[in-house]
Amino acid sequence: MMQSSSVLINFEQRMLPLIDETLTTYLDGLAAPVQLRDAMKYSVMAGGKRIRPLLVLATAASCGRRADKAALQVAASLELLHTYSLIHDDLPAMDDDDLRRGKPTNHKKFGEAVAILAGDGLLTAAFDLVSRAELPTVTTTKLVSALARAAGPEGMVAGQTLDVTNTGKKLTLPQLQQVHRGKTGALIKYACYAGAVLSDQSRTVIDLVSEYGAHFGLAFQIYDDILDVTGTQEQLGKAVNKDATAQKNTYPGLLGMAGAKEQLTAAVTAARRCVRQIERVGLDGTLLGEMLRYFEDEVQ
Amino acid sequence: MMQSSSVLINFEQRMLPLIDETLTTYLDGLAAPVQLRDAMKYSVMAGGKRIRPLLVLATAASCGRRADKAALQVAASLELLHTYSLIHDDLPAMDDDDLRRGKPTNHKKFGEAVAILAGDGLLTAAFDLVSRAELPTVTTTKLVSALARAAGPEGMVAGQTLDVTNTGKKLTLPQLQQVHRGKTGALIKYACYAGAVLSDQSRTVIDLVSEYGAHFGLAFQIYDDILDVTGTQEQLGKAVNKDATAQKNTYPGLLGMAGAKEQLTAAVTAARRCVRQIERVGLDGTLLGEMLRYFEDEVQ
Numbered sequence: 315m316m317q318s319s320s321v322l323i324n325f326e327q328r329m330l331p332l333i334d335e336t337l338t339t340y341l342d343g344l345a346a347p348v349q350l351r352d353a354m355k356y357s358v359m360a361g362g363k364r365i366r367p368l369l370v371l372a373t374a375a376s377c378g379r380r381a382d383k384a385a386l387q388v389a390a391s392l393e394l395l396h397t398y399s400l401i402h403d404d405l406p407a408m409d410d411d412d413l414r415r416g417k418p419t420n421h422k423k424f425g426e427a428v429a430i431l432a433g434d435g436l437l438t439a440a441f442d443l444v445s446r447a448e449l450p451t452v453t454t455t456k457l458v459s460a461l462a463r464a465a466g467p468e469g470m471v472a473g474q475t476l477d478v479t480n481t482g483k484k485l486t487l488p489q490l491q492q493v494h495r496g497k498t499g500a501l502i503k504y505a506c507y508a509g510a511v512l513s514d515q516s517r518t519v520i521d522l523v524s525e526y527g528a529h530f531g532l533a534f535q536i537y538d539d540i541l542d543v544t545g546t547q548e549q550l551g552k553a554v555n556k557d558a559t560a561q562k563n564t565y566p567g568l569l570g571m572a573g574a575k576e577q578l579t580a581a582v583t584a585a586r587r588c589v590r591q592i593e594r595v596g597l598d599g600t601l602l603g604e605m606l607r608y609f610e611d612e613v614q
Numbered sequence: 615m616m617q618s619s620s621v622l623i624n625f626e627q628r629m630l631p632l633i634d635e636t637l638t639t640y641l642d643g644l645a646a647p648v649q650l651r652d653a654m655k656y657s658v659m660a661g662g663k664r665i666r667p668l669l670v671l672a673t674a675a676s677c678g679r680r681a682d683k684a685a686l687q688v689a690a691s692l693e694l695l696h697t698y699s700l701i702h703d704d705l706p707a708m709d710d711d712d713l714r715r716g717k718p719t720n721h722k723k724f725g726e727a728v729a730i731l732a733g734d735g736l737l738t739a740a741f742d743l744v745s746r747a748e749l750p751t752v753t754t755t756k757l758v759s760a761l762a763r764a765a766g767p768e769g770m771v772a773g774q775t776l777d778v779t780n781t782g783k784k785l786t787l788p789q790l791q792q793v794h795r796g797k798t799g800a801l802i803k804y805a806c807y808a809g810a811v812l813s814d815q816s817r818t819v820i821d822l823v824s825e826y827g828a829h830f831g832l833a834f835q836i837y838d839d840i841l842d843v844t845g846t847q848e849q850l851g852k853a854v855n856k857d858a859t860a861q862k863n864t865y866p867g868l869l870g871m872a873g874a875k876e877q878l879t880a881a882v883t884a885a886r887r888c889v890r891q892i893e894r895v896g897l898d899g900t901l902l903g904e905m906l907r908y909f910e911d912e913v914q
Contacts, residue, residue, distance in 0.1 A: 346767035350775040354767065402734060407726035426707035427778045430730070431771055434702060434737065438766035441741050445759035451751035458758050459745035466738035467646035467654065471731055475650040478727045 322604035325375070326368065332381060333367045334359070336390040340443055346435070353424040353432035354439070358397045360415040361551075365608075366392040366505045369530070372601040373509025373523050376592065384447040385512050388457060391443040392505055395465055398436035399474070399501075401429055408478060409556070416551035437465070449512070456511050464504035473497030482561045490563050494535040495528070502531030506602075519595060526588035526602060533581035537609050539564040540574055582609050622904040625675070626668065632681060633667045634659070636690040640743055646735070653724040653732035654739070658697045660715040661851075665908075666692040666805045669830070672901040673809025673823050676892065684747040685812050688757060691743035692805055695765055698736035699774070699801075701729055708778060709856070716851035737765070749812070756811050764804035773797030782861045790863050794835040795828070802831030806902075819895060826888035826902060833881035837909050839864040840874055882909050 341355045367389035371381050379385060404411040404419040405426065411419050421429035444457050463469055473496020476489075485493070506527030510520045542557045543566050557564045565574035585606055593599040641655045667689035671681050679685060704711040704719040705726065711719050721729035744757050763769055773796020776789075785793065806827030810820045842857045843866050857864045865874035885906055893899040 344767050346772050347775045347779070349779055350767055350772060398734075402730055405730065407730060428775065430702055430705065430707060431775050431778070434698075434733075434774075435767035435771040437734065437737055438762050438771060441758060442762035442766050445755060445762060451755040454755045454758070455745060455751040458741060458754070462738055462742035462745055466742050467644050467650055467735035471735040471738060472646050472650060474734075475647045475728065475731050478731070479647070479649055 319604050319607065321600055322607065325372065325601055325604075329368060329371050329381060330364060332386055333364050333371075333390055333393065336383075336386040337393060340387075340390065340394075340439070344439070349424070349428060350431060350435055353420060353428050354397075354435055356417075356423060357401050357414075357420050357432065358394065358436070360417055362393065362397070362415065364393060365534070366396050366501060369502060369505035369527065369605065370509045370512070372605055373506045373527075374512050375509075376523070376597050376599060376602055377510055377513035377515050377519065378597075379509075379513035384449050387443050387447040388449075388508055388512060389505075391440040391447075391461075392501065392508070394436045394443060395440035395461070396501060398433040398440070399465075399470060401433040401436070403474065405429065408474075411552065411556070413547075413552050440465075453511060453514075457508055460504055460507055460511070464500040469496055469500035470498075471496075473500065477562070480563060483563075485563045485568065487568060490565070490568055491532070493563065494532060498535040498538070499528055499531030502534060503527035506530070519592070519597065522588060522592050522595065523602075526585050526592065529581050529585035529588060530606070533578055533585065533606075533609050536565045536574055536578040536581065539566055540571070540578065542566075543571065578609060582606050619904050619907065621900055622907065625672065625901055625904075629668060629671050629681060630664060632686055633664050633671075633690055633693065636683075636686040637693060640687075640690065640694075640739070644739070649724070649728060650731060650735055653720060653728050654697075654735055656717075656723060657701050657714070657720050657732065658694065658736070660717055662693065662697070662715065664693060665834070666696050666801060669802060669805035669827065669905065670809045670812070672905055673806045673827075674812050675809075676823070676897050676899060676902055677810055677813035677815050677819065678897075679809075679813035684749050687743050687747040688749075688808055688812060689805075691740040691747075691761075692801065692808070694736045694743060695740035695761070696801060698733040698740070699765075699770060701733040701736070703774065705729060708774075711852065711856070713847075713852050740765075753811060753814075757808055760804055760807055760811070764800040769796055769800035771796075773800070777862070780863055783863075785863045785868070787868060790865070790868055791832070793863065794832060798835040798838070799828055799831035802834060803827035806830070819892070819897065822888060822892050822895065823902075826885050826892065829881050829885035829888060830906070833878055833885065833906075833909050836865045836874055836878040836881060839866055840871070840878065842866075843871065878909060882906050 337358055341351060344351055370389035370392060374385050400414060401420040403409050404414055405421055412422055420432055441458060445454060473493050476493045477497055503524050506523040507520060510523045547553060565577055589599040589603045637658055641651060644651055670689040670692060674685050700714060701720040703709050704714055705721055712722055720732055741758060745754060773793050776793045777797055803824050806823040807820060810823045847853060865877055889899040889903045
């Protein structure tokens with residue numbers, strides 16, 4: 315799927331084990347009831363691509379900060395939060411999914427009550443892990459504040475609500491963009507923001523990488539919509555063609571496949587423009603540029 | 615129910631409108647989808663007793679800090695978090711309650727999907743509101759860290775999990791105490807901790823008021839268990855005798871009514887001992903002492 319360059323492959327090969335180790339160490343260290351910890355760990359360690367933590371670390375690297383313990387904790391906290399959103403999203407009252415990453419969804423495995431609590435636990439744990447990172451308190455406060463905004467009722471939860479409440483109603487393109495900005499965009503934008511804040515960058519740089527993140531997030535969601543139509547269950551580890559069946563609002567549904575790919579291309583192009591600006595202010599844009607290869611096979 | 619003294623009545627009369635105003639201002643100011651905001655506001659403004667925010671402010675007052683905007687935001691954030699726990703707790707997959715504070719529960723009113731999201735939104739919003747409070751960043755970081763611990767998989771979510779997964783099994787007293795310490799104790803203990811941290815108190819004072827909070831929290835849960843047996847639906851605004859029907863582990867269920875009242879008395883006595891120590895280090899223990907009158911009619 316991803317046509318990775320050696321720079322990106324090398325980066326991922328170094329970072330993925332560190333991210334997973336940070337997650338495992340954190341989860342195993344929790345004095346939590348066994349069933350709760352098992353349920354949390356089950357979904358966190360189910361083999362996600364770790365795109366959000368990778369974006370934190372790639373942005374930090376572009377800004378010259380290495381992936382030390384604190385940076386890894388901030389990166390990993392985002393995966394905890396992302397995983398909570400998947401668990402709740404899969405619940406019978408929400409998208410009612412049985413399969414995620416090729417395995418039974420959390421509520422299928424642990425029951426609905428424990429799945430709800432595992433989600434609640436992971437969401438709260440994300441803030442715990444950020445606050446544990448040894449950082450200047452001014453940095454921690456910025457990160458907590460931005461994370462709460464990105465994940466909360468003005469961000470991800472807003473997107474989820476609009477998605478759920480508008481299923482079956484046909485949205486306009488601006489409305490669909492609003493859903494997607496919340497559902498996936500806000501958290502991915504935060505990932506890039508966090509990488510720059512971790513590195514103590516200027517407002518200009520923070521804004522630039524956040525803008526890159528916003529375009530990346532939009533591209534990511536359109537790509538996900540496209541894969542739901544073109545992918546197979548084996549590739550994706552989850553049921554496909556669910557969006558159409560569930561009358562979800564998606565890019566291919568609204569614009570057709572060609573229109574969706576056009577929008578994807580536009581988002582990736584806008585992100586590339588940000589990379590060039592990032593390089594113009596003297597930072598290393600290589601990794602952020604490479605990460606856009608993720609979408610390569612669908613970009614025109 | 616509460617045999618309030620004039621000091622406590624006066625304090626509550628001044629604080630309750632300020633707490634509600636802080637909550638309303640925050641919720642109304644959110645750029646959130648209407649349905650989500652309505653659902654969040656519905657449960658937050660359903661007429662809770664605001665015990666947790668009051669404890670923050672009472673502890674802060676004992677330590678000489680007045681209820682300024684930042685203190686009110688920290689206090690109110692706890693009500694957001696508490697309300698999320700009620701909404702998720704009432705869900706069909708959890709306690710399956712139809713009535714809360716005399717009104718239909720959140721999912722009865724808004725549907726299960728929106729109720730789950732309203733809970734998620736409120737939990738995240740609690741961290742947003744704490745981080746918005748104009749406080750030294752070292753204070754904010756302490757509060758966020760302690761809140762995440764108290765509310766998360768080692769605290770409230772742990773208690774809820776133990777409660778849900780042990781329903782129908784008879785627990786020992788130490789096991790039941792563990793459930794209650796998580797379910798209600800952790801957040802109430804945090805409330806007192808927050809009041810002292812807001813006031814920049816020494817470790818000794820912070821530990822003292824936290825210990826008071828731990829005893830208060832235990833008393834609060836035992837009292838709640840007792841009311842479920844002795845109260846009426848009109849008094850409590852929710853179904854009564856639900857615990858026994860649902861085979862929940864409770865103090866009266868485990869120890870009988872006399873045994874439960876004995877445990878309540880012991881918890882209140884221990885809290886009173888903390889108040890005397892708080893006074894011995896030179897702080898004003900009046901309000902914290904008065905708040906224990908909440909349990910008076912059941913204390914032997």
